[in-house]
Amino acid sequence: MSTATPNASSDVLDFVVHKANGLKGLVDTGLQSLPRQYIQPPERRLHASQVISQESIPIIDVSNWDDPQLVESIFEAASKWGFFQIINHGIPQEILDHLQDAAHGFFGLPNEERKKFWKGKSPTDTVFLATSFSPLKEKVLEWKDYLSFRYIPGDEKSQALWPSVCKDPVLDYMKRVEMVIKKLLELLLTKLNVREIDKEKEYALMGSLTINLNYYPHCPNPELVTGVGCHSDISSITVLLQDDIGGLYVRGIEEDSWIHIPPVNGALVINIGDVLQIMSNDQYKSIEHRVVANGSKNRVSVPIFVNPGPDALIGPLPEVLETGAAPRYKPILFSDYFSYFFSKGHDGKNSINYAKI
Numbered sequence: 196m197s198t199a200t201p202n203a204s205s206d207v208l209d210f211v212v213h214k215a216n217g218l219k220g221l222v223d224t225g226l227q228s229l230p231r232q233y234i235q236p237p238e239r240r241l242h243a244s245q246v247i248s249q250e251s252i253p254i255i256d257v258s259n260w261d262d263p264q265l266v267e268s269i270f271e272a273a274s275k276w277g278f279f280q281i282i283n284h285g286i287p288q289e290i291l292d293h294l295q296d297a298a299h300g301f302f303g304l305p306n307e308e309r310k311k312f313w314k315g316k317s318p319t320d321t322v323f324l325a326t327s328f329s330p331l332k333e334k335v336l337e338w339k340d341y342l343s344f345r346y347i348p349g350d351e352k353s354q355a356l357w358p359s360v361c362k363d364p365v366l367d368y369m370k371r372v373e374m375v376i377k378k379l380l381e382l383l384l385t386k387l388n389v390r391e392i393d394k395e396k397e398y399a400l401m402g403s404l405t406i407n408l409n410y411y412p413h414c415p416n417p418e419l420v421t422g423v424g425c426h427s428d429i430s431s432i433t434v435l436l437q438d439d440i441g442g443l444y445v446r447g448i449e450e451d452s453w454i455h456i457p458p459v460n461g462a463l464v465i466n467i468g469d470v471l472q473i474m475s476n477d478q479y480k481s482i483e484h485r486v487v488a489n490g491s492k493n494r495v496s497v498p499i500f501v502n503p504g505p506d507a508l509i510g511p512l513p514e515v516l517e518t519g520a521a522p523r524y525k526p527i528l529f530s531d532y533f534s535y536f537f538s539k540g541h542d543g544k545n546s547i548n549y550a551k552i
């Protein structure tokens with residue numbers, strides 16, 4: 196059944212957020228032109244002149260985790276770019292393909308089926324469907340819906356309530372990717388003089404895993420909107436699977452320059468988040484990135500936010516300060532940082548100032 200496209204600004208917010216139709220529901224009304232609610236001011240759009248093609252972020256082969264050169268390559272990429280792609284990580288292509296199919300499968304469900312999982316209505320708090328970033332707090336909405344899962348290994352009771360179209364693909368992926376996350380964190384921490392990740396450090400680095408299925412529907416005027424605005428992640432690291440459409444840009448070293456992260460079949464994009472920048476006292480960089488919308492294709496991407504547990508206290512690691520370096524951040528409770536992050540629209544790298552001394 197088709198529904199009329201809402202047009203007044205308040206109708207759009209009501210239809211998309213309060214009536215739980217999401218952006219996908221809006222696009223499915225047969226949207227011909229862009230509602231005002233989604234039009235970004237010019238200074239928040241990415242212009243072709245800002246994109247540089249001479250630079251690229253590293254692609255790192257991780258087939259041998261014990262290779263001494265690997266730790267150096269990861270250290271360099273995490274310190275300089277804050278972003279890199281990994282290949283030959285051992286997760287079968289079939290598992291990655293099923294995950295992307297699951298994202299399309301969920302967002303292809305009838306509106307009434309998707310709505311059952313809307314934030315605040317979902318049958319379990321370990322999965323919810325949402326839109327944009329902080330839709331009641333931001334000035335302009337982002338061109339994105341997402342289905343978010345909190346992954347707790349062995350939590351079969353709540354996982355039984357996950358949408359059946361994506362439950363198994365998400366769980367199969369999570370079981371395989373956990374080892375990759377642990378290896379990456381081990382290598383990153385080795386270069387910070389941490390010899391062993393004990394239980395306390397493990398909780399601070401990866402005490403909570405969130406996996407999102409992001410859905411960016413095709414857009415009638417992609418140049419006027421933003422898929423995801425300029426931001427850095429708050430995670431320790433983020434592990435992202437993107438499809439073959441492209442659209443993810445990372446801030447370059449030159450003033451106001453942006454570098455495209457090209458889709459590489461089977462690769463995972465890894466980025467350092469604010470938590471690891473803070474723990475490393477700025478040795479590692481959590482770099483701003485953004486996503487542009489596409490005029491003809493529906494893009495999916497699947498980030499895993501490797502986050503601290505909510506009551507972890509985050510600050511520069513003692514091992515990092517052993518050199519006598521002055522701490523640049525004060526200890527913060529991760530749950531406070533999380534709430535602060537979502538209390539406003541995306542605003543580049545400003546969130547980390549919350550923790551700065």
Ligand SMILES: COc1cc(/C=C/C(=O)SCCNC(=O)CCNC(=O)[C@H](O)C(C)(C)COP(=O)(O)OP(=O)(O)OC[C@H]2O[C@@H](n3cnc4c(N)ncnc43)[C@H](O)[C@@H]2OP(=O)(O)O)ccc1O
Pocket residue numbers: 212213314315324325326327328329330331343405407423426427428429430500502533534537538
């Ligand atoms: C997305 O880009 C990201 C994400 C990240 C994330 C990293 C992560 O680790 S988690 C990813 C999943 N996201 C979340 O878990 C955050 C979800 N939001 C919240 O938990 C809360 O909104 C809050 C941040 C704690 C703020 O709470 P509060 O101020 O009390 O506001 P609420 O009561 O929750 O909301 C009011 C009202 O709005 C509805 N609502 C809020 N957000 C959304 C949304 N995105 N979509 C749809 N609806 C939303 C909410 O349900 C309430 O509705 P009522 O009908 O009950 O009034 C890292 C980097 C990135 O770029």
Ligand SMILES: O=C(O)CCC(=O)C(=O)O
Pocket residue numbers: 409423428435437442443484485486495496497498
């Ligand atoms: O969709 C993407 O490529 C990246 C999304 C992202 O940056 C995020 O969800 O934090």
Ligand SMILES: [Fe+2]
Pocket residue numbers: 426427428484
């Ligand atoms: Fe991000």
